[in-house]
Amino acid sequence: MTETPELPPVLRPHVPLTAYYDDEAGRQRFVRRIFDETAADYDRVENVLAFGTGRWYRGQALQRAGLRPGARMLDVGIGTGLVAREALKIIGSAGRLTGVDPSPGMMGEVGLPGVELLAGRAEALPCADASRDFVSMGYALRHLSDLAAAFAEFHRVLEPGGRLLVLEITRPQGRAATLLLKTYMRAIVPTIARLVARRSQTSHLWRYYWDTIEACIPPERVTAALVAAGFAQVERHVELGIFSEYHAVKPA
Numbered sequence: 001m002t003e004t005p006e007l008p009p010v011l012r013p014h015v016p017l018t019a020y021y022d023d024e025a026g027r028q029r030f031v032r033r034i035f036d037e038t039a040a041d042y043d044r045v046e047n048v049l050a051f052g053t054g055r056w057y058r059g060q061a062l063q064r065a066g067l068r069p070g071a072r073m074l075d076v077g078i079g080t081g082l083v084a085r086e087a088l089k090i091i092g093s094a095g096r097l098t099g100v101d102p103s104p105g106m107m108g109e110v111g112l113p114g115v116e117l118l119a120g121r122a123e124a125l126p127c128a129d130a131s132r133d134f135v136s137m138g139y140a141l142r143h144l145s146d147l148a149a150a151f152a153e154f155h156r157v158l159e160p161g162g163r164l165l166v167l168e169i170t171r172p173q174g175r176a177a178t179l180l181l182k183t184y185m186r187a188i189v190p191t192i193a194r195l196v197a198r199r200s201q202t203s204h205l206w207r208y209y210w211d212t213i214e215a216c217i218p219p220e221r222v223t224a225a226l227v228a229a230g231f232a233q234v235e236r237h238v239e240l241g242i243f244s245e246y247h248a249v250k251p252a
């Protein structure tokens with residue numbers, strides 16, 4: 001009898017948020033719809049909220065993770081292309097960049113020449129085995145169905161020695177800092193979003209953001225899942241107490 005390899009258990013990034021949807025299928029529909037409907041506002045709101053530093057920060061994080069000129073890179077959850085835009089400046093004309101996202105609305109805003117865009121999800125990447133030397137995923141972790149499946153996919157598409165960068169916002173340590181961020185994200189951000197956005201759903205999206213940050217599994221479970229997926233040199237670098245950068249390498 002041939003043995004079927006055991007799949008790791010499903011690892012959800014957070015418990016179901018039933019104020020927004022009923023079940024996992026409903027969550028996927030909700031996430032897809034909210035990104036599709038608010039895509040045209042995403043860059044403007046991001047720019048106002050990050051005071052214009054969001055792009056600069058993404059570029060710095062890519063450099064810290066070891067992205068180099070000429071890389072064959074995959075950006076998962078490319079969205080409107082904020083990580084990809086900075087990555088192109090680093091990989092240069094000798095590099096190659098593919099973006100994957102389930103939201104046609106978000107990918108419709110990318111507009112970066114030479115970038116290959118593929119509809120797909122982190123949990124089932126439309127890319128060949130060992131076809132990339134760098135994989136990035138910016139602020140999509142909280143929207144996945146299964147981190148274990150996604151990390152196994154990142155491992156599969158990377159060549160030995162290839163590097164991974166996952167960016168995510170995480171709850172700060174300490175009650176006062178959490179309360180401060182919660183007030184900012186739950187009250188101030190949706191109000192600003194309502195003022196600068198053209199789509200009525202935009203402030204709803206940013207409110208949902210906080211709820212996923214608050215409900216998200218702790219960083220130690222993310223790093224443990226990366227190790228379980230076969231990654232080495234798994235590290236978490238934190239900026240300003242809330243910007244987490246998960247670095248990992250597929251062993252050579």
Ligand SMILES: C[S@@+](CC[C@H](N)C(=O)[O-])C[C@H]1O[C@@H](n2cnc3c(N)ncnc32)[C@H](O)[C@@H]1O
Nearest residue numbers: 035077078079082103106121122138139140143
């Ligand atoms: C907050 S946006 C981040 C976009 C971009 N990476 C950035 O840094 O601004 C999250 C993106 O993840 C995408 N997404 C949602 N579920 C996903 C999944 N299962 N796999 C890959 N991307 C997903 C959404 O469609 C959305 O474009």
